[in-house]
Amino acid sequence: MVFQGKTVFVAVCVIVLLFLGIPIHIEKESDKPAEHLFTEYVSKFNKNYKSNITEFMSRYETFKETLAHIRELNQNQPPGGAVYGLTKFSDMSPGEFQERHLQPRMHHHIRLRLQRRHNDSLHHNHHQHQHHHNHVQRRAVGDDLPLVVDWRKKKVVTPVRNQKTCGACWAFSTVETVETMSALKTGVLQSLSVQEVVDCAKNGNLGCDGGDSCNLVEWLVTNNVPVEPEKEYPLAWQTQTCRIKASDTGVRVAPNFTCNYMVGEEDALARLLARHGPVAVAVNAANWQNYLGGIVQFHCDGALQLINHAVQLVGFDRTGPVPFYIARNSWGTDFGDKGYIYLSMGANTCGVGTEVVSLDVL
Template sequence: MVAKTQFYHVSLALLLCLGLWAFQVTSRTLQDSFMHERHEQWMARYGKVYKDLQEKEARFKIFKENVNYIEASNNAGDKSYKLDMNQFADLTNEEFKAPRNRFKGHMYSSAIRTTTFKYENVTVLPSSVDWREKGAVTPVKDQGRCGCCWAFSAVAATEGIHKLSTGTLISLSEQELVDCDTKGVDQGCEGGLMDDAFKFIIQNHGLDAEANYTYKGVDGKCNANEEAIHDATITGYEDVPANDEQALQKAVANQPISVAIDASGYDFQFYNSGVFNGSCGTELDHGVTAVGYGASDDGTKYWLVKNSWGTDWGEEGYIMMQRGVNATEGLCGIAMQASYPTA
């Protein structure tokens, strides 16, 4: 009788273990099936096609890891910003940043910074600024896999000052800088500096309109005919005093400003909304444009930053980065190497 009872208990335990194992297997299968469905939907949305099944499975694995990271971050509930899947969801962080983030910040130490700052004596600042509302910002653009963020940053700042000085907003040509500004630090898709782009615009007496010299997203031969057309120009440029967010605020209050940031992290890759205050360093690798500042409903101060990764990234292509952090260089180094054109 005892043996039968023991056999019954062992059998019951085995059945429970098998049932739990079957449930876990089924649960994992359902989860994978759901994740595969999400991957297919993502592929359809972004027109993604892989060369073979092996590549698709490899990309699916990365996609799954990224989705899990995004959901874990959002579910933590301790951040003022949200992440989401975007066009970069099947890329590792290294694959994402390598062709895009090529601001040559490491070469800036040898550059000569300007000593004048025209907004130094500004004392009254508005509580918020948004240059989009003043018609001084063109629609968000997409640099693609070309590391010419420096050109997009410099062009956006030039478009802004041209609007403020002439009353006309013109979308200018990043491709002209990529193709023609290649005799110094700036080397097209291989990276560059905004200050050197300003120097080129000054020496060239202006830039052509984007409508005439369209963006290709690859290094090309300089079109001399288009280079000779000047739809907008600048007369000079100045550097904002380094590591001084108050000086940067004075500048942004008066015009869109080119800034460099450390945009290398996973949270930056998948930023979707809210005031970003995520982990980042000061190894400046990406050129963007500060087009305003303000404060959120809970009082958190932020910089309004225009990026060049298309409108599917961030808040329609923009990011709000926390302002007034306890670091002289600002969050992600935003106050380290800011500059602007003059006209």
């Protein structure tokens, strides 16, 4: 293989962190030339363009830009902070990554809902507005909350899924929360059908082309639709014709679901996680592209217009100097820490408080 242009030597300086009990296993790269790193990368991740010289060279140029970006992200990270390095997404430009794995237009759904709520509040007195929209008790996070909440330890969290290039994070995170709340109620953990809601959910949802967790739970409740077991309606990673059956085998969402804007109110979010259960949240995941592990504290703007993804929060850890949420992603177990990512608490990191969905099941 002949490489064009100047050889770029890079040091992807990552460390193995055993900080705060987070297991992070990261390969440290030596000062290898970029072309050597790239050939190793293509082999390691079994990229299908290794025999296409045109795409190979194009990906190599993008890869070099990624290396520079990784180096910037890793500068001045505190102990236990996020570590960035080469992932299966590292040969994509940021724009391609957003289009293939995120939802750049997700924030429109949230903005419309917040505007509707604002308009509603103009026609209701303060008491009515609070009663209708805020079901979460607002109190400071005190010693009455555990230092660690991890619902995985209760055996009520299903295995990490991989949404691939189906832009249905809104469906994955919500169905995962239905699974957990059903397990907490019945004692039986079962995988439910993400594909069913991808194919069938309306109310502004567009299958693999995007959607919104709040719109989904509203649709499920309004139409009294049970989420079927996954084995009855398996994942296909594309939008198909809806095949809802008249069945009692599924799980129905209760009408008392909440969909809250909790920016600046993460004490209430922590209480919700501890006292009620996991939640689905909307986030900005643009800089997760090269995340390997550690606690994300920086380089993750929480502005509403940047919200582009949805994940499930399954707990938090407040034992260390940087308290963090435990977020379950849907990019497979080969992303992050076995499919999970850690987000610092209290500063709306990655926009984690922008849209918080909690629910019960019937």
